[in-house]
Amino acid sequence: MRTHMMIPDTQVTPDTPNDHLRWIGKYICEQRPDVIVQIGDWTDLHSLSSYSSKAEAEGERLEADLKAGKTAMRELFRPIKAYNSRRRAMKERQYQPELHLTLGNHEYRLQRYIDDHPELDGVLGDHSFGYEEFGWQVHPFLDVVTIDGVAYSHYFCNPNTGKPYGGESVETRLKNIGYSFTMGHQQTLKSGQRFLSNGQRIRGLIAGSCYLHDEHYRKQSNTEWRGIIMKHEVRGGQYDLMEVSLDYMCRKYEGVHVWEYMREMYPELYAGSAWMKHEGEAA
Numbered sequence: 001m002r003t004h005m006m007i008p009d010t011q012v013t014p015d016t017p018n019d020h021l022r023w024i025g026k027y028i029c030e031q032r033p034d035v036i037v038q039i040g041d042w043t044d045l046h047s048l049s050s051y052s053s054k055a056e057a058e059g060e061r062l063e064a065d066l067k068a069g070k071t072a073m074r075e076l077f078r079p080i081k082a083y084n085s086r087r088r089a090m091k092e093r094q095y096q097p098e099l100h101l102t103l104g105n106h107e108y109r110l111q112r113y114i115d116d117h118p119e120l121d122g123v124l125g126d127h128s129f130g131y132e133e134f135g136w137q138v139h140p141f142l143d144v145v146t147i148d149g150v151a152y153s154h155y156f157c158n159p160n161t162g163k164p165y166g167g168e169s170v171e172t173r174l175k176n177i178g179y180s181f182t183m184g185h186q187q188t189l190k191s192g193q194r195f196l197s198n199g200q201r202i203r204g205l206i207a208g209s210c211y212l213h214d215e216h217y218r219k220q221s222n223t224e225w226r227g228i229i230m231k232h233e234v235r236g237g238q239y240d241l242m243e244v245s246l247d248y249m250c251r252k253y254e255g256v257h258v259w260e261y262m263r264e265m266y267p268e269l270y271a272g273s274a275w276m277k278h279e280g281e282a283a
Contacts, residue, residue: 004234006228007038008226021210023254026245029079029095035147041184101131120183149234152181174262179203213273230243
């Protein structure tokens with residue numbers, strides 16, 4: 001039986017801190033999960049957002065967005081590369097997990113832009129993110145990859161409408177989807193399970209936040225749980241669930257709560273952050 005790590009949406013921009021990705025990289029080296037799944041929306045691609053200014057005028061910002069995603073990915077893998085360098089020097093076997101990245105709707109903004117500008121097809125594309133350079137098996141937006149009985153995708157759609165399944169209840173989604181699933185996309189943390197008539201148990205998990213910044217459009221709603229997910233003893237869609245918060249990793253590797261760290265390192269972000277206020281009050 002294997003261990004999976006799931007990294008929710010990181011929504012990296014040129015202006016957001018990457019310190020938590022270094023913490024995750026260190027935690028990966030300690031835990032050495034067999035499988036790592038990044039569930040998509042690694043790169044925010046704000047320059048191509050239909051909610052911001054006109055995309056045609058954002059060529060320079062697109063380049064900055066893509067560069068930020070690669071910089072953040074290097075931050076995640078920096079501790080892993082150092083770890084493997086030490087093992088290589090000691091003539092020990094290097095750590096090489098199975099890596100999967102399911103592209104999200106933010107990455108799909110690039111494809112929509114290419115569709116509107118077909119002359120860019122081949123010049124731009126999923127390869128522009130550079131994810132494969134780090135060893136990820138990259139899965140197209142809304143493709144489902146099933147690993148040890150757990151289906152992973154950025155989110156799951158109703159096959160009759162092509163639209164995401166609605167509703168707040170994980171149990172309802174389990175009933176509609178019909179098998180063990182894990183998704184990101186929504187800024188929440190929800191898990192549930194459903195027992196089938198044949199005695200089988202299926203599990204659902206939604207986790208869509210793994211970043212230190214606030215999403216400005218959400219204003220006071222930026223109070224959700226943020227972190228990574230560990231699944232131990234994964235087999236046939238079953239697993240033992242373990243939540244690992246950003247606050248836990250900050251205390252582990254920096255010696256202080258995440259809100260204390262942000263107050264010291266990023267005072268401007270801290271001052272305007274609903275999440276920081278929530279974390280401070282919770283502590």
